[in-house]
Amino acid sequence: xxxxxxxxxxxxxxxxxxxxxxxxxxxxxxxxxxxxxxxxxxxxxxxxxxxxxxxxxxxxxxxxxxxxxxxxxxxxxxxxxxxxxxxxxxxxxxxxxxxxxxxxxxxxxxxxxxxxxxxxxxxxxxxxxxxxxxxxxxxxxxxxxxxxxxxxxxxxxxxxxxxxxxxxxxxxxxxxxxxxxxxxxxxxxxxxxxxxxxxxxxxxxxxxxxxxxxxxxxxxxxxxxxxxxxxxxxxxxxxxxxxxxxxxxxxxxxxxxxxxxxxxxxxxxxxxxxxxxxxxxxxxxxxxxxxxxxxxxxxxxxxxxxxxxxxxxxxxxxxxxxxxxxxxxxxxxxxxxxxxxxxxxxxxxxxxxxxxxxxxxxxxxxxxxxxxxxxxxxxxxxxxxxxxxxxxxxxxxxxxxxxxxxxxxxxxxxxxxxxxxxxxxxxxxxxxxxxxxxxxxxxxxxxxxxxxx
Amino acid sequence: xxxxxxxxxxxxxxxxxxxxxxxxxxxxxxxxxxxxxxxxxxxxxxxxxxxxxxxxxxxxxxxxxxxxxxxxxxxxxxxxxxxxxxxxxxxxxxxxxxxxxxxxxxxxxxxxxxxxxxxxxxxxxxxxxxxxxxxxxxxxxxxxxxxxxxxxxxxxxxxxxxxxxxxxxxxxxxxxxxxxxxxxxxxxxxxxxxxxxxxxxxxxxxxxxxxxxxxxxxxxxxxxxxxxxxxxxxxxxxxxxxxxxxxxxxxxxxxxxxxxxxxxxxxxxxxxxxxxxxxxxxxxxxxxxxxxxxxxxxxxxxxxxxxxxxxxxxxxxxxxxxxxxxxxxxxxxxxxxxxxxxxxxxxxxxxxxxxxxxxxxxxxxxxxxxxxxxxxxxxxxxxxxxxxxxxxxxxxxxxxxxxxxxxxxxxxxxxxxxxxxxxxxxx
Numbered sequence: 001x002x003x004x005x006x007x008x009x010x011x012x013x014x015x016x017x018x019x020x021x022x023x024x025x026x027x028x029x030x031x032x033x034x035x036x037x038x039x040x041x042x043x044x045x046x047x048x049x050x051x052x053x054x055x056x057x058x059x060x061x062x063x064x065x066x067x068x069x070x071x072x073x074x075x076x077x078x079x080x081x082x083x084x085x086x087x088x089x090x091x092x093x094x095x096x097x098x099x100x101x102x103x104x105x106x107x108x109x110x111x112x113x114x115x116x117x118x119x120x121x122x123x124x125x126x127x128x129x130x131x132x133x134x135x136x137x138x139x140x141x142x143x144x145x146x147x148x149x150x151x152x153x154x155x156x157x158x159x160x161x162x163x164x165x166x167x168x169x170x171x172x173x174x175x176x177x178x179x180x181x182x183x184x185x186x187x188x189x190x191x192x193x194x195x196x197x198x199x200x201x202x203x204x205x206x207x208x209x210x211x212x213x214x215x216x217x218x219x220x221x222x223x224x225x226x227x228x229x230x231x232x233x234x235x236x237x238x239x240x241x242x243x244x245x246x247x248x249x250x251x252x253x254x255x256x257x258x259x260x261x262x263x264x265x266x267x268x269x270x271x272x273x274x275x276x277x278x279x280x281x282x283x284x285x286x287x288x289x290x291x292x293x294x295x296x297x298x299x300x301x302x303x304x305x306x307x308x309x310x311x312x313x314x315x316x317x318x319x320x321x322x323x324x325x326x327x328x329x330x331x332x333x334x335x336x337x338x339x340x341x342x343x344x345x346x347x348x349x350x351x352x353x354x355x356x357x358x359x360x361x362x363x364x365x366x367x368x369x370x371x372x373x374x375x376x377x378x379x380x381x382x383x384x385x386x387x388x389x390x391x392x393x394x395x396x397x398x399x400x401x402x403x404x405x406x407x408x409x410x411x412x413x414x415x416x417x418x419x420x421x422x423x424x425x426x427x428x429x430x431x432x433x434x435x436x437x438x439x440x441x442x443x444x445x446x447x448x449x450x451x452x453x
Numbered sequence: 454x455x456x457x458x459x460x461x462x463x464x465x466x467x468x469x470x471x472x473x474x475x476x477x478x479x480x481x482x483x484x485x486x487x488x489x490x491x492x493x494x495x496x497x498x499x500x501x502x503x504x505x506x507x508x509x510x511x512x513x514x515x516x517x518x519x520x521x522x523x524x525x526x527x528x529x530x531x532x533x534x535x536x537x538x539x540x541x542x543x544x545x546x547x548x549x550x551x552x553x554x555x556x557x558x559x560x561x562x563x564x565x566x567x568x569x570x571x572x573x574x575x576x577x578x579x580x581x582x583x584x585x586x587x588x589x590x591x592x593x594x595x596x597x598x599x600x601x602x603x604x605x606x607x608x609x610x611x612x613x614x615x616x617x618x619x620x621x622x623x624x625x626x627x628x629x630x631x632x633x634x635x636x637x638x639x640x641x642x643x644x645x646x647x648x649x650x651x652x653x654x655x656x657x658x659x660x661x662x663x664x665x666x667x668x669x670x671x672x673x674x675x676x677x678x679x680x681x682x683x684x685x686x687x688x689x690x691x692x693x694x695x696x697x698x699x700x701x702x703x704x705x706x707x708x709x710x711x712x713x714x715x716x717x718x719x720x721x722x723x724x725x726x727x728x729x730x731x732x733x734x735x736x737x738x739x740x741x742x743x744x745x746x747x748x749x750x751x752x753x754x755x756x757x758x759x760x761x762x763x764x765x766x767x768x769x770x771x772x773x774x775x776x777x778x779x780x781x782x783x784x785x786x787x788x789x790x791x792x793x794x795x796x797x798x799x800x801x802x803x804x805x806x807x808x809x810x811x812x813x814x815x816x817x818x819x820x821x822x823x824x825x826x827x828x829x830x831x832x833x834x835x836x837x838x839x840x841x842x843x844x845x846x847x848x849x850x851x852x853x854x855x856x857x858x859x860x861x862x863x864x865x866x867x868x869x870x871x872x873x874x875x876x877x878x879x880x
Contacts, residue, residue, distance in 0.1 A: 041596040190682060195669070198682050199633035207633050208621065208700065215614060219859070224869050227605035227613050230702060230722050232598045247664035254659040256706060267599050269660070269671070280597035281590070281604055284876045291871040296606070299614065301636065301702055305665070318635055404876055448625055451618045452856040 025245050026145045027234035027264035028402060032137030038265065041235055042284040045401040045415070048078070048147045061154045064363040074146045081143040084136045088129065095125045152241075152398040154363055155372035163359045166374070167346065170355040178382040179434035180312055186440065194306045194316050199430070202442050206433075207320050207426045209446025211299045214322040214424050217348055218297045221340070223324065226298040228272030232280045234264050239283065239403035240276050241369030241395075244268065251303055251317075272300030273321035275399075275420045282327075283403040289329060292407065292416060293337060297324040302422065313431035314380060314387050322424040324392075327416045329407070331396060334417050338374070341392050345376055345423065349390075352443055354436060355379060357386070369395050373421075378432035389428045392421040481535070482645070482805040483819075484542045490518040501549055504766040509545040517541060543644075547801040549766045550775035559762035559778065565749055566758045568782050574844045578785035579835040580716040582842055583609065587867040591716065593875060600708070601720050605834075607867035608858075612837075612850070613724065613830050615857035617700055620726045620828040623751055629698040629728065634678035636702050640668050642681035645805035646772065648673065658704045658721075671704035675727035676824040680806055688731065688810040688820060694740055695731040698827065700724065713788065717831040726827040733810060734800070737821035738775075741797040744825040745777050748793055751827055754853040757836045758782040760789065772798040781836035792832045795825030838864075 030040050051058065055071075062069050102118040105111045183189030188203035199207055219225065231253070237244035244250060244266065251269040255261045270276040278296065299322050308315040326337050342358065349356045361373040376390035397415035400406065406413050434440050444450065488494055489511070498511045517538040524531050553560075583589035588609035594602040605613055625631060637660065648657065658671040672678050679697050688695065702722060709719045717723075728747070732740045745761065752759050764776045773796040780789040800819040803809070809817045841849040848864040855862060 039596070195637050196635045196639075196681075198635065198678075201630055201632075204631040204633040204699075205625075208617075208631070212614070212618065216859075219611070224607055225610035225614070227610040227724075229594075229598050229602040229604065230704075231602065233596060236597050247661070252661040252664050254661050256658070266661075277598070280594065280602075282873070283597050285873040286876050287871055287873070294871070296870075298610070303637075318637065320633065406876060448622050451622060453860055 025264055026141075026148065026238065027244055028238040029141065029144045029148060030264070031141055031144075032134070034141075038262070041233075042239075042404050044148065044239070045404060046144060046147070047401055048144075048150075051150075052078070057153070058150070061151065061363075064154060064158075064160050065151060065366065065368075066364040067151055067368070069150065074143070074150070077139070077143040077146050081136075081139040084132065084139050088132050088136055091125055091129045091132065095122060095129065098122050098125065148238075148402070149368075151366075151368035152371045152395060154366075155394055155396075157360060158363050158366070158372050159360055160363055163362045163365070163375075165357050165359045167342070167358040168355075169346070169350050169357065170353070172355050172379050173381070173435075173437045175381050175435070175437055177435040179380075179431040180382070182434045182440065183313075188434075188440070189313070191311050191313070191316075194308060194311050195318070197311075197313070197316055197318075197427075199427075202440070203430060205448065206430055206442050206446055209442065209448070209451070210424060210426055210429060211320060211322055212451050213351070213445055214348055215297070215299055217344060218322070218324070218423075221295075221344055223295045223297045226272075226278075226296050226325075228277040228281070228298050228300055230269060230271050230277070230301060230303070231267045232270050232274075232276045234266045234268065236276050236280045236283060236403065237268050237270070240279055240399055241367060241402075242276070248305055248307055251305055269303050271302040271318075271321075272298055273302040273319075273323035273422065274300075275323075275325065275393075275395075275418075278323075278325040278420065279399060279403055279405070282405045285405060286413075287327075287407040287416070289407050289409045289414075292327060292329045293333060294327040295324070295337075296326070297322060297423070302425070312382070313427040314383065316427050319428070320426040321422045323422050324420060326419040328419070329409075329414075329416060331417055334394060334396070334419060337419050338392065338394070341419070341421075341423075342374065345374075345390060345392070348423070349376060351445055352433075354433065356389075361391075367393075369393075369398055371396055371398070378429070379435075380432055381435040382431075387428055387432055389425050389432060390421070390423050392419065392423075394419050481539050482543070483807070484539070484804060485800070486518070486542075489514060489542060489545060498545070501766075502546060504554065505546045505549065505769055506767060506771075508771065510541060511545065514538065514541045514545065543805075544771070546769070546771045547774050547799060549769065550797075553763060553765055553775060556763075556765040557767070559764050559768065561760050562763045562777065563749065563761040564759070565753050565761070566756060568758045569756075569784060569840055571784060576784040576839060576842055578716070579783075579838050581785070582838055582848070585846065585866070586848070586864065587870065587872060588864070589717075590873075599721070602722075603717055603720060606870045608861070608864040609834070609838075609867075611858055611861075612834065612854070612864065615850075615854050616828055616830065616833060616837075617724065617726060618857045619854055620751055621698065621700060624698040624726070624728065624747070624827060627696070627747055629696045632675075632679060632682065632697050632699045634672070634675050634682070634699045634701050636672045636678070636704070637669050638672050638677055638681055640670050642684065642806075643670055643673070643677050645684070646677045646680050646802055648677070656705060656707050658706050672701065673705055674703050674725065674824075675699035675701040676729055679727070679729040680802055680808075680822065683731065683808050684806040686808055687817070688808075690733060690810050690812055693731060693733050693810055693820065694736055697729045697731075698726065699729070700726050703829075713786070716835075718790065718835065720831055724830045726829075728795075728823075728825045728827050730823045730825075731803075731808065732821045732823065733812075734818060734821055737797050737799060737823060740821075740823055741775060741777070741795060744795045744823060748779060748795060748825055748827065752779065752781070752793075755833075755837060755851050757792075757840050759792070764794075770796070772796070772801045774799045774801070781832070783836055783839045785839035785842070786835075790832055790835065792829060792836055793826040796823065798822045798824070 191197040234244040253267040302319045302321045306315050306317045356378045370393045372394040374392040375388045377386035380387045395418045400415035502509045521534050589605050591603040660669040703725050759779050759781045762778045776796040779793040781792045783790050799821045802822045803819040808820050810820050
């Protein structure tokens with residue numbers, strides 16, 4: 001007994017030490033006492049024990065990503081959590097064993113002394129279980145929340161140091177145009193700041209036309225059209241690998257209600273044209289395997305806060321976009337889907353006489369949830385560099401596991417693989433189009449007379 | 454069009470009589486003081502407030518005006534009194550069109566298309582149809598994207614796109630200039646349009662003030678964004694009327710537990726095509742009829758039954774001088790529902806936003822602004838789908854829309870988007 005208490009206090013002490021960190025925020029993982037205070041909509045599937053078997057891979061990926069992550073800290077936290085959990089399990093087993101013994105003799109009057117002893121032991125062990133609860137919860141939260149910050153595995157094709165160009169259409173232009181100046185001269189753009197801009201006349205027609213053309217191409221490629229809401233809850237944002245408490249990465253809406261503000265249960269403005277919006281639809285839902293693969297798209301808004309001192313269509317926080325979301329059963333089906341999307345991107349962007357290229361993004365430029373990203377880039381003369389106007393991101397089952405998006409195959413719960421991205425970002429596309437050598441006019445295929453049959 | 458956004462322009466108009474003395478003091482809108490502060494108009498204004506929503510206190514306005522005219526500008530109380538006066542002025546409603554002044558009930562001005570006869574068949578409601586045909590999800594979304602969220606998919610989402618194409622094309626043909634607008638706006642723009650941001654917290658979404666600055670709201674309608682674009686602008690009389698149109702997201706925080714507003718009838722977010730017109734003071738009355746006509750021309754080919762109502766004073770928002778509402782018959786609900794409206798706001802918004810035009814005599818006058826809904830998606834879909842439902846379990850697409858939907862004639866049951874099953878969490 002003394003031995004048990006010794007380890008218990010040692011672990012408790014260690015836990016406390018490790019737990020002396022600022023208040024932890026997670027909308028995704030809520031346990032213990034917090035779980036009774038807050039409604040827990042979804043509990044992520046934790047694959048860390050499996051993942052930790054390949055520690056070298058994790059460390060290698062972190063290095064390639066140049067990701068600032070203290071893996072030793074996670075190992076420590078996980079160790080403490082495991083120890084406490086084992087301890088709790090031991091107590092539970094002990095309690096069960098004692099209860100069984102007690103059950104055997106409880107009706108036997110002559111064993112009164114033994115019965116009382118067992119009862120006392122059970123009371124003590126129950127007390128131990130009760131006492132270990134809080135530190136266990138605390139250790140679990142510390143370990144899991146830290147583990148949830150661990151990035152996705154890198155895909156084999158993701159280049160290590162430099163982006164890799166996989167396709168080029170036409171040759172780059174040489175001029176020193178600036179889309180803001182052209183836009184103002186032609187009365188096409190009024191930009192007050194990155195949160196507040198207007199596209200006028202032909203620029204607004206360009207916006208709609210560009211979306212409608214893409215919508216048409218996607219429908220012809222058997223994508224199903226969606227129309228999505230713009231708000232998501234914190235749990236979805238964190239589930240998609242974005243820090244929901246950071247106003248530089250996601251817009252947080254004002255808390256309108258009289259209830260107390262809980263930073264893990266806010267509404268966020270991401271726009272319907274976002275992965276978050278599709279995950280809000282799919283989180284905690286089960287599919288039948290026969291419906292896979294799925295290919296969805298929508299035309300919507302995308303809102304991303306921008307911290308930039310200079311105002312341009314390349315840095316605005318609101319964009320009209322065409323967003324897609326595709327789901328396959330397994331990682332092996334993803335390649336075909338990826339090829340399909342590259343073809344669609346080529347199909348769309350080569351309809352115009354503009355130079356563009358498709359490249360595979362380097363590991364250190366990926367978001368933590370991405371394992372591979374393809375970017376469509378156009379050259380911006382004003383920036384003297386390529387700007388990304390579209391992307392296709394592979395996240396595999398990383399987000400499915402976090403948000404319990406599942407399918408059941410032969411009575412086994414599995415996690416589908418996700419490919420998603422912004423196929424068209426209108427303000428960025430328009431910025432590059434305005435900086436082309438030729439003077440701006442709405443391309444014929446985008447004109448209103450071609451919006452219908 | 455000439456955009457002048459500098460403060461100097463603002464001051465030239467607002468403070469032409471006061472000189473540069475208060476250059477650093479607060480900017481006040483140029484309310485029509487000659488009218489609102491003239492005791493001769495006291496009764497008329499009081500009566501106008503009474504027949505409208507009863508908001509505003511003209512006695513207080515007159516009283517404050519009396520005090521301020523007797524207070525020296527050097528008096529330390531002057532600025533405070535002025536602020537009070539302008540606050541009292543800001544909530545006074547616009548004048549009311551003489552034709553509707555004595556009215557208490559909406560007057561049916563026009564009716565378009567007869568109600569469809571379904572015979573023995575009892576038409577379904579929108580939400581039942583979309584459930585049966587698997588075209589929309591509205592259930593169990595509160596925990597992931599908030600109360601009253603909805604997703605359209607398959608041919609319903611295609612129909613939304615088709616309606617936007619159809620409406621925008623019509624407006625472009627009618628000489629409207631298309632504008633793509635921001636959805637995040639400064640609160641003063643909303644206030645200038647007649648929304649009270651402080652007292653209408655329940656109607657307006659805003660960004661978290663601690664994280665994103667104190668002043669950013671989500672646009673409730675493109676009318677606000679377009680008004681914001683035109684703020685502090687001077688127009689050449691020859692450029693008027695200026696007809697603008699926008700396709701935008703609209704955000705409304707208002708909630709409703711009314712049974713008749715179930716489903717997507719009243720939602721927090723939706724797409725809308727909006728018209729916004731700037732005219733001279735002489736043109737606005739006629740322009741309201743032009744806008745109404747445009748709306749009727751949009752709705753008629755869609756085959757929905759619509760009645761146009763000339764709204765009585767108590768139904769007018771603070772900004773409106775006259776307003777038409779368009780109500781469509783929704784056969785599934787067996788009720789009329791408002792799908793559109795148009796208002797003449799005369800100089801109510803332009804005085805607050807400082808939008809002027811230069812007359813031929815080189816005088817500056819406040820423009821008149823008008824706005825109208827060309828197509829608000831959710832209710833338009835309710836009216837369309839309920840009207841064109843076919844007993845055999847499909848929806849007939851109006852002919853005029855078919856060419857915007859790749860020639861499709863019907864909306865059938867969607868089998869491509871799987872129905873979802875919520876996972877049960879084991880604890």
